Amino acid sequence: MDGDATLETAASLVGVVAAGDLTARGATREALDRVIRMDASLGAMVHVSAERALARARQLDEAPPAGPLHGVAIALKDNICRAGEPTTCASRMLTGWAPPYDATVVRRLEAAGAVLVGKTNMDEFGMGSSTETSAFGPTRNPWQLGCVPGGSSGGAAAAVATGMVQVAIGSDTGGSIRQPAALCGVVGLKPTYGRVSRYGLVAYGSSLDQMGPLARTVADAARVLEVVAGPDSRDATCMDEGPWTWAPRPIAGMRIGVLTRLVEGPGLQPEVAEALAKAMAWYEAAGCTLVPVAMPELAWAIPTYYLLATAEVSSNLSRFEGMRFGLRREADDLGGTLERTRSEGFGAEVKRRILLGTFALSAGHQEAYHGRARKVRQLLTEAHDRVFRDVDVLLSCTSPTTAFPLGSRLDDPLAMVLSDVATVGANLAGLPALSVPCGFDRKGLPIGMQLQGPRGGEAIILDAGHAYERAHPWWTARPPVAWDLQPLAGGTRA
Amino acid sequence: MSTPWEAVIGLEVHAELATRTKIFCGCPTTFGQPPNSQVCPVCAGMPGALPVLNAEAVRMAALAGMALGGIVADRSRFDRKNYFYPDLPKGYQISQLAMPIVSGGHLDLPLEEGPKRIRLIRIHLEEDAGKLVHRGSSGLAGATHSLVDLNRAGVPLIEIVSAPDLANAEEARLYLQELRLVLLTLGVNDGRLEEGSLRCDANVSVRPAGTLALGTRVEIKNLNSFKFLQKAIESEIQRQIRRIEAGEPIVQETRLWQEDKGTTVSMRSKEDAADYRYFPDPDLPDVVLDDAWRAAVSKGLPELPAARRERGVAAGLSRSEAHQLAGDPALWHLLETVVGHGTPLRDAARWLLGEGLGCLADAGLDAEAVLDRAGGFARLIELVRAKRLATPSFRKLVRDVLVHGAEPEALAHERGLWLEPDDGSSARIVDEVLRSLPDQVAQWRSGKHQVRGFLVGQVLRALKGKGDPATVGPLVDRWLETPTAD
Numbered sequence: 001m002d003g004d005a006t007l008e009t010a011a012s013l014v015g016v017v018a019a020g021d022l023t024a025r026g027a028t029r030e031a032l033d034r035v036i037r038m039d040a041s042l043g044a045m046v047h048v049s050a051e052r053a054l055a056r057a058r059q060l061d062e063a064p065p066a067g068p069l070h071g072v073a074i075a076l077k078d079n080i081c082r083a084g085e086p087t088t089c090a091s092r093m094l095t096g097w098a099p100p101y102d103a104t105v106v107r108r109l110e111a112a113g114a115v116l117v118g119k120t121n122m123d124e125f126g127m128g129s130s131t132e133t134s135a136f137g138p139t140r141n142p143w144q145l146g147c148v149p150g151g152s153s154g155g156a157a158a159a160v161a162t163g164m165v166q167v168a169i170g171s172d173t174g175g176s177i178r179q180p181a182a183l184c185g186v187v188g189l190k191p192t193y194g195r196v197s198r199y200g201l202v203a204y205g206s207s208l209d210q211m212g213p214l215a216r217t218v219a220d221a222a223r224v225l226e227v228v229a230g231p232d233s234r235d236a237t238c239m240d241e242g243p244w245t246w247a248p249r250p251i252a253g254m255r256i257g258v259l260t261r262l263v264e265g266p267g268l269q270p271e272v273a274e275a276l277a278k279a280m281a282w283y284e285a286a287g288c289t290l291v292p293v294a295m296p297e298l299a300w301a302i303p304t305y306y307l308l309a310t311a312e313v314s315s316n317l318s319r320f321e322g323m324r325f326g327l328r329r330e331a332d333d334l335g336g337t338l339e340r341t342r343s344e345g346f347g348a349e350v351k352r353r354i355l356l357g358t359f360a361l362s363a364g365h366q367e368a369y370h371g372r373a374r375k376v377r378q379l380l381t382e383a384h385d386r387v388f389r390d391v392d393v394l395l396s397c398t399s400p401t402t403a404f405p406l407g408s409r410l411d412d413p414l415a416m417v418l419s420d421v422a423t424v425g426a427n428l429a430g431l432p433a434l435s436v437p438c439g440f441d442r443k444g445l446p447i448g449m450q451l452q453g454p455r456g457g458e459a460i461i462l463d464a465g466h467a468y469e470r471a472h473p474w475w476t477a478r479p480p481v482a483w484d485l486q487p488l489a490g491g492t493r494a
Numbered sequence: 495m496s497t498p499w500e501a502v503i504g505l506e507v508h509a510e511l512a513t514r515t516k517i518f519c520g521c522p523t524t525f526g527q528p529p530n531s532q533v534c535p536v537c538a539g540m541p542g543a544l545p546v547l548n549a550e551a552v553r554m555a556a557l558a559g560m561a562l563g564g565i566v567a568d569r570s571r572f573d574r575k576n577y578f579y580p581d582l583p584k585g586y587q588i589s590q591l592a593m594p595i596v597s598g599g600h601l602d603l604p605l606e607e608g609p610k611r612i613r614l615i616r617i618h619l620e621e622d623a624g625k626l627v628h629r630g631s632s633g634l635a636g637a638t639h640s641l642v643d644l645n646r647a648g649v650p651l652i653e654i655v656s657a658p659d660l661a662n663a664e665e666a667r668l669y670l671q672e673l674r675l676v677l678l679t680l681g682v683n684d685g686r687l688e689e690g691s692l693r694c695d696a697n698v699s700v701r702p703a704g705t706l707a708l709g710t711r712v713e714i715k716n717l718n719s720f721k722f723l724q725k726a727i728e729s730e731i732q733r734q735i736r737r738i739e740a741g742e743p744i745v746q747e748t749r750l751w752q753e754d755k756g757t758t759v760s761m762r763s764k765e766d767a768a769d770y771r772y773f774p775d776p777d778l779p780d781v782v783l784d785d786a787w788r789a790a791v792s793k794g795l796p797e798l799p800a801a802r803r804e805r806g807v808a809a810g811l812s813r814s815e816a817h818q819l820a821g822d823p824a825l826w827h828l829l830e831t832v833v834g835h836g837t838p839l840r841d842a843a844r845w846l847l848g849e850g851l852g853c854l855a856d857a858g859l860d861a862e863a864v865l866d867r868a869g870g871f872a873r874l875i876e877l878v879r880a881k882r883l884a885t886p887s888f889r890k891l892v893r894d895v896l897v898h899g900a901e902p903e904a905l906a907h908e909r910g911l912w913l914e915p916d917d918g919s920s921a922r923i924v925d926e927v928l929r930s931l932p933d934q935v936a937q938w939r940s941g942k943h944q945v946r947g948f949l950v951g952q953v954l955r956a957l958k959g960k961g962d963p964a965t966v967g968p969l970v971d972r973w974l975e976t977p978t979a980d
Contacts, residue, residue: 079542080542081540081541081542087541087542089541094541097541099535099540099541099542100535100540101535101540101543103542198544199542199543199544200542200543201542202541202542203541203542203777205776206776206777207776233546234544234546235544235546236544236545236546236547236777236778236779237544237776237777237778237779311773312776314576314771315574315576315585315586315771315773317585318576318578318584318585318586319539319541319583319584319585320541320585321578321580321585323580323583323642324538324539324540324583324642325540325541334580338578358771361576361771361772361773362769362771363769363771366771366772366773370773
């Protein structure tokens, strides 16, 4: 069955199972098989729940197929809570912790017939753009094992790219779904802030975080969003709207804004610029109008993002103090226990961000840093709103470069941060954004194109992405590792 | 030689709201349950859990704000107050800093010489923390370890901050008592200081009498009874005066009242104060309230204690009677229910205070428990007012009517207590009795008028309980004042 195209997308798999040509159990076995054979060389998964997944698949086979994800293998980024299953955020701090409750997305996925097969690797607590800050060791890019998969949802992107699962659920605070999707050649969707309940997502930057799908195709991403979207009485920041649905519409006449600084010029890898230029030419030929957009305010996006995200992190991660769950390192007194637990539990990048955020909120600095960042965020939001009065979608690169070599940016936090230049805007403004594969560079590494929409405008970016994907089925290309099943000599896992 | 000093006092009162469930989750708020039995991922601060605001807590806070004359904000906001402590599961408390739900307001102290207005600065909503139980010692000092009970974590609180308008410890105590009564009357707090559902901190400073500049302020915590509040403030005022007169500076600090030592002791100085790094909580949207919502909430405003007392006095009650009745919302409710059956407020109040309360106390009942007996109680009063029953008969029947729910008419019939319509028989018996007591009559006539009580008593005895002192007294007087026939 390996390599059978019918198993590659959720849509086709649901059809095959519904037709009785394959059981949910068979599909689940296939997924688990791929994990076993491929993950030793990738490090995409941090926890595999094989027995639970097979038991669930057996249950599904006994009932008539009903849900839109019946039998689809899905992996969760390891910051999404599932009752009774380890949820570590790839941090030593949460070693051994299993939440007693399900995230809302987990309940919705299971109700739709999904089979949850395990948890994917990530940058510790979501802080990073390469999945190298994981306490479990890095995930490797399936297209070139010496490169990073992007991050922080790097494990999720690698698992989807290699077909271990049809879909993974990631989280995106500054690009953490879209950038790894681009670097691994899959589709990644960050929905509008409030579209998907955050209940059960271990918070990084609460005002920026949003969960969304990584999938092989745009239609699969939409199918999963239909399942997980919608109001939730457990998350007060959810949009108060009815169910979200999508049916593709033609794109002729669409006005596509092009963020000029993010499709060409310095900082952009030339092959990325070339791929985007071709995509833009195709859109124009398909009847769309291209509108150059400057948006100088975007120059503030990175500093604004880092002030707000780190401030929120410094507060969100306060609960990890060794009293009720996770790591506890005893000392002589309360202060000592707190200090030891947090010193040993958190990695360097997490500590760096907690310190930055604590400083930005501290007395005497709060107004200059956090206060000003909130004002700039408001300006950025208004700038985006203005642009979307004139255009339907905004096109740019997802990442200015393709995947970079493992370790190449670890000692240069600023370079790492600049990987997010194209993606943080959507988080600050709360907008939906999609990354779609749009080609390969000379080294054979995937390139991603980002399509951003107005608040609540998932449908239009999916329309644009879907039309492009049908004409350019890059997703059917497979990373060499999917066939090269030999584990790397020496292994990569910590 | 010594300067006269005056104290400047402001109070911060934390009141637990009487909601059924916690402020950000569905856990019950019942007091005294087994440790950690009322806890869920949200109030335990589990990773990934999110707060959702309890609308009833907002309503109660707004109701308190309206009753205290404050402005209920169109838009208020929750902030995170960040600090580490094991009773604080998230490492931050959700509170309100910059945009509280209520601004301004006032509370009038019911002083003998007339009300004194104490201004309020604000009322804000926040969540309570859990509780630490120290082991190996009676307190934190010397404890070997501490246990955490999160049942209280997430119980809704309002913090009511007064202006520094209180002049002495007595006023501070009165303020807390009156505030407690207002909240109790509104039904937003159960008033139980001993259970910690109402807690108080005081800010105290002193300055030379008549000057305007404020002295250095000291915050006193742990004032969990009216007595402690008053004693702690008195002691702190004296401590500050002693220091100033000895030429020592007052340090801005937080002090704890220690009952066993009868004094406050230093807890932490301003330099040790935490930087709470407040910022808006991104998990909670702003609370937006409009006029229609406020109008609906204000419909639930009951008559407040001050107005009740005023109405009681206007109806002829003494100041202390009015205070006693308005001081117990359940009792006032019973009174209103009796009045609702047609009894004038003054009569209902007098009979309740004179007879009703004693019966309830003996039976161990709360006024709220006998509300459905208010009709019988009202009829019993009416029978006395109509002179169908004698006053002593009221006393004989009231327990059965109020505590056991007996029908007053049936009971009076059964026990043969009806007063006969006066066909002249009372006058005849007065005549007979007084004639049989010539010595006492002679004493009265010689000016020893205190013997009248004895004579009335003898007539009532002869009437075997069917006589009413209110009727018999005048008959005796008339007989005595009539020149003797013989």
